[in-house]
Amino acid sequence: MAASFERIGFGYRPRAPYACDPAASRGRLFPEPESPTRTPFQRDRDRIIHSTAFRRLKHKTQVFIAHEGDHYRTRLTHTIEVAQIARAIARALRADEDLAEAIALVHDFGHTPFGHTGEETLDALMKPWGGFDHNAQSLRIVTGLERRYAEFDGLNLTWETLEGLVKHNGPLVDAEGRTLKGAVPGTILSFNARFDLELDKYASVEAQAAAIADDIAYDAHDIDDGLRAGLLSLDMLEAVSLPAGILAAVRARYPGLDAVRTGHELMRRQITVMVEDAIATAQANIEALAPQGVAAIHDAGRPVVAFSGQMAAAEKELKTFLYANLYRHPDVMAVREGADQIVHDLFTRYFARPADMPEGHGHEPELAGEAARARYVADFIAGMTDTYAIKEHRRLFDRTPELG
CATH class of the missing domain: 1.10.3210.10 (Hypothetical protein af1432)
Known part of the structure; x- marks a missing residue:
């Protein structure tokens, strides 16, 4: 091509001159080598x-x-x-x-x-x-x-x-x-x-x-x-x-x-x-x-x-x-309060005790520095799904907020 x-459809049309x-x-x-297809x-x-x-x-x-x-x-x-x-x-x-x-x-x-x-x-x-x-x-x-x-x-x-x-x-x-x-x-x-x-x-x-x-x-x-x-x-x-x-x-x-x-x-x-x-x-x-x-x-x-x-x-x-x-509906805000607590608790726990992170995480030697450890923990939490964050909180804490 x-x-x-x-x-476009069954034919071709010129791409605009300003298009990428x-x-x-x-x-x-x-x-990298270009793809032929x-x-x-x-x-x-x-x-x-x-x-x-x-x-x-x-x-x-x-x-x-x-x-x-x-x-x-x-x-x-x-x-x-x-x-x-x-x-x-x-x-x-x-x-x-x-x-x-x-x-x-x-x-x-x-x-x-x-x-x-x-x-x-x-x-x-x-x-x-x-x-x-x-x-x-x-x-x-x-x-x-x-x-x-x-x-x-x-x-x-x-x-x-x-x-x-x-x-x-x-x-x-x-x-x-x-x-x-x-x-x-x-x-x-x-x-x-x-x-x-x-x-x-x-x-x-x-x-x-x-x-x-x-x-x-x-x-x-x-x-x-x-x-x-x-x-x-x-x-x-x-x-x-x-x-x-x-x-x-x-x-x-x-x-x-x-x-x-x-x-x-x-x-x-x-x-x-x-x-x-x-x-x-x-x-x-x-x-x-x-x-x-x-x-x-x-x-x-x-x-x-x-x-x-x-x-x-x-x-x-x-x-x-x-x-x-x-x-900002009260029902949504109530859920947001619980979600805020879950994220806050996870970050605080992982930052203070990286070894409490799941297997395969938290044992890197460079995590001794606060800045590197904080960013590592933020990366890990940011990658979580809602369901996994709730599961992790339940693993680490006695009480987890009900979000639904």
Whole structure:
């Protein structure tokens, strides 16, 4: 297949000049022979899917603890949904779908057990040693902690996938190296010194597609899970402009439709309207910028894949509603308190007594130093699933909080 074309349906169409071309990839930290059957970005996607970290997403919390019900989303199901939306946006923009999918599939690798609760707890515990950041942890996993290959640690992903992983939410520093979003985690800085990811520039169109797909997915699917859990109701959503308008259209077209199907209609229509808005806005931004190469996207000074002003305001209103009524709901907060205790207890115990870690962990001689030991313990806990963290707590402590 010619490097400048991609397969669409039963034919081929030209790849956009601003799209990442796998034939022109900046390569890998450790050079490898090219595959005769897959592009570098397809190989990245496949390595991500076959990794241990990807499988662990199955039992990590999105909003609701995994064992609360089989129908709630986990990090894995959320990730798959993000990947589907990212591909759709990339396809419409004539970008590289495989790269967009790879970035979407890897974007949550660094999340801890128990969702944002686990991250916040680990960050507080790790403050003396640089803190904890899930994005930096994702980079640690794919550049070191995954140990599957004989010749290198990590997955040895391409520059473009790593850049998208680190910068999908925008540059981390300005042109003078001043931080834009707080201190840049040491993991990112140290890796960047070895393999420059251009932290002061915007990421590719494909990475931007993955980033906005993440927002679209959880805005819709967290509503779905909230309705299923009984913490949200359709009546409550009538006070929020984006879902309210969609609900009015659904009820006008299907009077008397039951609440469950109405909720599903709301979810799918909301995803559609947000995706279509993002595509139309991106196309307008690209037309105005007229980029003739990937470098023009990197140097644009703003994201090109974005919501319109009206949709951005509606999405912000929806997020505010979800934080107040779902993420901070008393029932969710009660579970978060127990999850916080589990992560806190495990870190404190492992740090004080590394030998109490499961067999195969905690006996390395370099763990005598506090900084190395703390990071080792944080890596171990961050890699846990919800179920394994609960199991470990029960092994080590007389009482474990009930989370469901």
